[in-house]
Amino acid sequence: MIYRRETYRIRPGMADQLTRYFEECLLPDRLRHGATLVGRWVSESQDEAVAIWAYADREECEQAEATLRHDPRELDRLVTDRRADFLQPTGQYAPPRHILAVSGYITDPDGRVLLVRTAWRSDTWELPGGQVEEGEEPVAALVREIREETGIEAEIHALAGVSYSTSRGGVCNLVFRGAAVGGSLATSAETLEVAFISLSEANLAKFVTRPHFRARVLDAMAGRTVPYEAYRLRPYALIRRTPGA
Structure with missing residues (x-):
């Protein structure tokens, strides 16, 4: 660091x-x-x-x-x-902090997957998403990031995978499956290209060149999901729950 x-x-x-x-x-x-x-x-x-x-x-x-x-x-x-x-740091004097990020495997009615290509990672396509802001619920963050990066309105269905990077002090990424329900494709200050692409295991490496991004896509492509729940305490209030399958 x-x-x-x-x-x-x-x-x-x-x-x-x-x-x-x-x-x-x-x-x-x-x-x-x-x-x-x-x-x-x-x-x-x-x-x-x-x-x-x-x-x-x-x-x-x-x-x-x-x-x-x-x-x-x-x-x-x-x-x-x-x-x-x-x-340069001379020691560790504070509790460890971790970054929470989200990615979305978002499909259109034809089963194509929403991918983006950014200026700072122009060698690869990847799932849209980004960092969850402090106090922000992850699914809400993902819907916001997808809208900002691609112009697409997304509906999130289920949690498909969790990955963790030890870089930058620790980054945990939640990968969700979902569907496009509105909007239209548009680039942003963050994206050079956005597109719905027909993906398969055979052609995935052609588009998603970085191995950790490919792993996220493959996990979501497999279709297995786990329950996800967001809630408040004192008093308890359920914010969101998606079932696993």
Whole structure:
């Protein structure tokens, strides 16, 4: 794990605008490209801001920075100076944090599977999905991500698989089966291409070139599912339940 520290000298009276720009542009942009925000701080005099981002390694950081989409001219309007340096951890001093992500095996009436190709993983097609935000229910997150990435409205039917990556501090991915129920195909800031593709075990590697993505598709393609339940406590309230098969 490597940490990128960014320091900004804020123009007078621009602290609130910089915070808004960070929340609306910088934060979602970097999260889409694999960064994890450790924290952001503004000095009491509101003339300096610091943000620290975590990446798996220097190479991942450089790849992410090369594909960011925010407008640097807007940032120049808000700050007089900015600089970045890298920090190395000297120990583990906090409870471990894990990222929860979701993917959707979404089919159309003809049985074709919804796939996307992104700018930062242009060598492969993959299932649409993304990171679950804090406090967000996973199925709701998946429906949102599919809509944002592809323009398709999806109905989620069942949990088809769970995968876990030890990179980036630990990423757990829930793979759901579902169906397209509306919308129309459209690319986004995150996707270069979106399409419904006729997939089989024979042609899967032609489209999905990365092995961990292929495993997710194969698990969902097999049709086996397990129960999934989301609920609240105090008082108990069932949010969602899908049966297994």
